Amino acid sequence: MSAAVEQLLTALAAHVQTKSAEFGSLRIRTDNATLRRHSRDKSYHHESQRPRAVVAVASEAHISLVLSLANALKVPVVAYAAGTSLEAQATLIDHNGIILDVSEMDNVVAVHEEDLDCVVEPGVGWGELREHLKPTGLFFPPDPGAAACIGGMCGTNCSGTLAFRYGTMKDNVLSLRVVLADGTVIKTRNRAVKSSAGYDLTRLFIGSEGTLGIVTQATLRLRRIPTHSSVVIAQFPTLSASAIVVQRLVQSGAPFLRLEIIDDLCIKAVNTEIEDPARKFAELTTIMAECAGGSHDAVSEQLASFKQACGDGVMNLTVATNEEEAEHLWSLRKRAYFSATALRQHEVDKKFTVVVTDVAVPISRLVDILVATKKMIAEAQLVSPIVAHAGDGNFHCLMVVDDNDPAEIERATTVRDKMALLALQMEGTCTGEHGIGIGKIHLLEKELGHGAMQLMRTLKKALDPNNILNPGKVFHLESPSKL
Structure with missing residues (x-):
């Protein structure tokens, strides 16, 4: 262990012992299991390092203390909650550093129903927050990976399937409390929905991936749960045909709640997990939309717009008639990431991982980049489903690779870079929601x-x-x- 890290841990232990009332719940972990668990996140990158220690904190004061000491000793600190980041944001690249585990800071501090906002700590999962809010008839829109926590969601400016209507984290966070590198605690603004006071510090920290400060509280905008909704899927013979329809739908201005594309390969993977043949999906590229509003008429109007945009090229069109059917249709999208490796399950004695990457382009270029990406994948001889938050021009490749085949991983990273460069040529971005991390x-x-x-x-x-x-x-x- 480096001398600086040892000094840091000694100083922290002294505070725990002498000021137990304030710091007694701060825990320093150096056991192998904890260090191993905190040396990786959900990304495929292998450059991460095992931390020297994991410091589990339970309060803003704990974080302030850790950072003030770490800053004086120049010890690297990486914040960690659920470890679901896909570009290695929650890992160390310097083995002489520590992980700051904020997962125990998981309190919903306040819910202001009358103001449509709530205050939460960074270790709160968005799924748990949704359940907490259900009795109020309110919800928090961003919906990334299932286990993601608010702190990491702020760090990457994540979004998810509902961004088409409600925007990304930057559009749904009113204010933050942040601990800076030297231990100073700041509040970025008050709870008012509008403010012209000073620099927009809230947005400065959102998307900064924990490089400028560590979030200790977030005040989040809440929305009313739509009273009426319906899920519809439409299937097409090609990816380009579905993307053309999505362009029409976006340009029509219809306020869909969600607008997704799932390619035929992804549906093939999902079908491997469905035992009942009658419930399997036709293996065609599929558009999924959720129509929602304050009345049955509003939903019907959106459904009519959807059907009209599909035109004569649609091969199958299914509208859910009840909640169970809606859940079954939506399971297509929910299972996409976790079922991808099933496409290579016939290859025995291999360990597979999924190289996930995302880009986003203006909606007018979605067809072009999807067609080009399909060609890149085929030329690289890779197995890769494509799923898209198509309504905002964002899509993901789930490249299933042999974890023990460096050449295959290299082909995947080459495709990742080619995708990104093509997106930039189209005035898009190299990452729509996963962030930069180390991979980009x-x-x-x-x-x-x-x-x-x-x-x-x-x-x-x-x-x-x-x-x-x-x-x-x-x-x-x-x-x-x-x-």
Whole structure:
């Protein structure tokens, strides 16, 4: 263990012992099982390092103490809650650092029904928050991976299937409490929906991937649960045909709740998990939409718009007639990621992982990039379903690779980069919702330009001069020409 980390842990232990009332619940873990569990997240990257220690915190004061000491000793700190990040944001790249586990900070601090907002800690899962809010008739829209927590969702500016109507985290967070690198605690703004007071610090921290500060509380915008809804799927012979229909739907202005595309390969994977032949889906590229509103007429109007946009090219069209059917149709999208490896289950004695990547483009270019991506995947001889939050031009490739085949992993990362570069040529982004992490550092300057990158480095150096907060993520502190 490095001398700096040892000093940090000794100082923390002293605070726990001498100020037990305030710091007694702070725990320092160095056992192998804990260190191993916190050395990886859900990404496929292998550059992460085992931490020297995991410090489990239970309050804002704990985080402030840890960061103030770590900053003085220049010990790297990475925040960790559920470990669901897909670009290695929750892992260390320096083995002489610690993981700050905020998962026990999982309280819903307040729900202001009359103001349609709530205050939560970073370890609250969005699924648990939805259940907590159900009795109020309110919900929090962003819905990324099932186990994701609010802290990480802020860090990556995640979104999910409901972003088409409600936007991303930046559109749904009113205010944050944040601990800076030196232990200083700040509040970014008050709870009012509108404010013109000062810089927009809330949005500065959202999407910063834990490199500028650590969120301790978030005030979230809530929405009314729609009183009427219906799920509809339409199947087409090709990916391009479905994407053309999605373009029509978006350009029509119809306020769908969700608008997704699932390709034929993804449906084949999902079908492997369905035992009843009668409930399997036709293996065709599928558009899924959820229509929702305040009345039956509003939903019917959206359904009519959907059917009209599908035109004569649709091969199958199914509208759920009850909640059970709606859940079955929606299971297509929910199972996509977890069923992907089933496509190679016939290859015995191999360990498979899924290289997940996402890009987003203006809706007018969705057809072009999907067709091009399908071609890239075929040329690389990869197995990769495609799923899309199609309504906002964002899609994901789930490249199923042999974890012990470096050449195959290399082909997957090459496709990832080609996808991203093509998206940039189309005035899109190299990541719609997964973030940069370490996997897309080399693409960020290509997207934003040298001037914007230097401005971000200036901000980082101002807020974290010792570079202790999630170092090596989003960008290198020095520009590539200086490395």
